[in-house]
Amino acid sequence: xxxxxxxxxxxxxxxxxxxxxxxxxxxxxxxxxxxxxxxxxxxxxxxxxxxxxxxxxxxxxxxxxxxxxxxxxxxxxxxxxxxxxxxxxxxxxxxxxxxxxxxxxxxxxxxxxxxxxxxxxxxxxxxxxxxxxxxxxxxxxxxxxxxxxxxxxxxxxxxxxxxxxxxxxxxxxxxxxxxxxxxxxxxxxxxxxxxxxxxxxxxxxxxxxxxxxxxxxxxxxxxxxxxxxxxxxxxxxxxxxxxxxxxxxxxxxxxxxxxxxxxxxxxxxxxxxxxxxxxxxxxxxxxxxxxxxxxxxxxxxxxxxxxxxxxxxxxxxxxxxxxxxxxxxxxxxxxxxxxxxxxxxxxxxxxxxxxxxxxxxxxxxxxxxxxxxxxxxxxxxxxxxxxxxxxxxxx
Numbered sequence: 001x002x003x004x005x006x007x008x009x010x011x012x013x014x015x016x017x018x019x020x021x022x023x024x025x026x027x028x029x030x031x032x033x034x035x036x037x038x039x040x041x042x043x044x045x046x047x048x049x050x051x052x053x054x055x056x057x058x059x060x061x062x063x064x065x066x067x068x069x070x071x072x073x074x075x076x077x078x079x080x081x082x083x084x085x086x087x088x089x090x091x092x093x094x095x096x097x098x099x100x101x102x103x104x105x106x107x108x109x110x111x112x113x114x115x116x117x118x119x120x121x122x123x124x125x126x127x128x129x130x131x132x133x134x135x136x137x138x139x140x141x142x143x144x145x146x147x148x149x150x151x152x153x154x155x156x157x158x159x160x161x162x163x164x165x166x167x168x169x170x171x172x173x174x175x176x177x178x179x180x181x182x183x184x185x186x187x188x189x190x191x192x193x194x195x196x197x198x199x200x201x202x203x204x205x206x207x208x209x210x211x212x213x214x215x216x217x218x219x220x221x222x223x224x225x226x227x228x229x230x231x232x233x234x235x236x237x238x239x240x241x242x243x244x245x246x247x248x249x250x251x252x253x254x255x256x257x258x259x260x261x262x263x264x265x266x267x268x269x270x271x272x273x274x275x276x277x278x279x280x281x282x283x284x285x286x287x288x289x290x291x292x293x294x295x296x297x298x299x300x301x302x303x304x305x306x307x308x309x310x311x312x313x314x315x316x317x318x319x320x321x322x323x324x325x326x327x328x329x330x331x332x333x334x335x336x337x338x339x340x341x342x343x344x345x346x347x348x349x350x351x352x353x354x355x356x357x358x359x360x361x362x363x364x365x366x367x368x369x370x371x372x373x374x375x376x377x378x379x380x381x382x383x384x385x386x387x388x389x390x391x392x393x394x395x
Contacts, residue, residue: 017138018363025355032353040384042372043355045183045329049248049300051285052292059285068281074268076104077283083290084241084256091215092226096258101234103264103271106278107253108213108242111267113139114274115238115257118266119175119207120145126175129160131359131366133183133211140175148173151365154323158187162200170204179211181224184362184371185332186325188218191225198230198237207263208237213255216246216297218327219305228259238263245329247289248300254278254286304329307374311381315372318389331372335359338393341370352387 029039050056062068078098085098096102105111112135120126120143128136130149140147148169152158160178178197180189194210201208210227218224227237238259244250257267271277278286311331312324321334335344341358348354348370357373359366374381 013141013144016141018134019361028349029355032349037353039349039353039355040376040380040387041355042374042376042381042384043357045245045373045375046250047245047248047304047329047373047375048377049303051247051249051252052289052296054288054292055247055249055285058288059281062281062284068279068284070280072104072277072280072283074103074272074277075099076277077280077287080104080283080287081256083287084258087290088226088228088241088258092229094226094228094258096228100261101264102256102258103267104278104283105240105242105255105257106275107244108211108240108255108257109135110253110275111240111255111257112136112209112211113142114270115209115240115263115267116140116145116175117143118270119143119263123172124174125169125172126177127160127165127169127173127206128177129158129179129182130364131184131362132177133179134362136177136179136211137363145174146172149363149365152185152187153365154185157189158182158185159189159193160197162197170206173204173206175207175209176201177209177211178227179213181214181218181325181327183214183328184330184357184359184366184369186323186328186330188222188224188326191229194225194227194233195230198227198233201236202232206236207260208233209263210237210239212239213242214245214328215241217301217304217329219301219308220326222326224327234260236260243286243289246297247292249286249289252282252286254282304374307378307381310378311372311374311385314382314385315388318385320385320388329374331374332359333370333372335368335370336393341367344391345370347391348388352391354384354387 081098085096088094116139122144124145125148126140127148130151137147150160215224242255335341341360345356345358357371359369
């Protein structure tokens with residue numbers, strides 16, 4: 001009998017992964033609903049809205065054509081590549097070769113994981129924000145590299161300061177990853193911040209990845225910039241875009257990476273081994289999303305703006321502290337005194353049926369806050385805040 005251990009091996013990296021904050025949520029929610037409580041779900045960033053009508057119409061059309069049921073491989077649908085490149089030029093003034101400097105993704109989450117797998121190895125360091133999207137740290141670990149988490153603070157607007165990084169970390173760093181507008185804090189930046197970051201990365205020889213999933217959900221005249229608008233950014237940077245939030249297409253899983261050619265080549269090599277690209281039918285429908293009328297875009301953002309205003313006022317009326325975000329679909333709310341963020345969110349679901357995400361699920365730097373998503377209508381946002389105000393104080 002073998003003494004090597006279980007027949008089914010387990011990667012040691014799995015034991016180092018951060019806990020997925022939504023992993024046990026469906027079971028916990030079902031248990032609360034079984035008690036007769038109507039659950040209000042402000043947890044996942046998954047809006048209760050439809051994509052532009054033409055997107056749905058186009059998908060209905062192409063599923064009847066056999067060529068859209070074939071492998072797309074990494075080339076994918078040329079028209080989607082070209083439209084995504086055109087969108088980057090129209091929106092940001094960024095000119096990218098649609099075949100050498102842009103690549104379709106099965107959502108930006110997939111793209112990020114495969115990009116890091118193609119850029120990092122044992123001994124490398126990736127500089128990550130804390131708090132930050134849990135997949136950042138997990139993807140670095142699965143690539144065999146070391147995440148260096150940088151604590152972000154509200155005092156400096158949750159901006160990562162590259163000048164404050166330890167010299168030893170900078171010397172070993174291969175990747176710096178940023179996300180503005182930010183999940184979970186909803187922090188935003190101007191182009192001059194990206195200029196500082198690009199200069200730092202060029203000087204230190206560090207690759208820059210910018211997750212720009214919330215580029216179009218912005219309010220009060222704010223227009224989030226692209227890191228690729230900075231002169232020289234193409235030497236060090238790649239940016240990830242997604243149709244998920246902009247076009248209410250979270251479940252469709254489509255986006256693109258754009259920027260430095262070496263980044264794109266690394267990504268293509270990995271993806272060629274593990275997937276055959278987004279389904280061609282989804283790319284054909286996504287093409288129509290990128291062509292959406294400005295009126296549809298304005299109305300969609302205005303809906304989130306109304307939800308933001310109602311949500312901020314409702315939480316403030318219920319006694320919570322929070323800033324008014326200029327972008328994203330999230331509110332970043334201070335946890336009342338006496339609770340940890342995890343305990344507060346556990347009680348919020350179990351006792352009053354409100355799903356929230358604890359700040360600590362995004363890293364130690366998120367402790368003291370919870371994230372509420374603007375993914376339900378205005379009356380439900382108000383009701384959620386009122387229910388939370390009724391929680392008994394922590395002992």
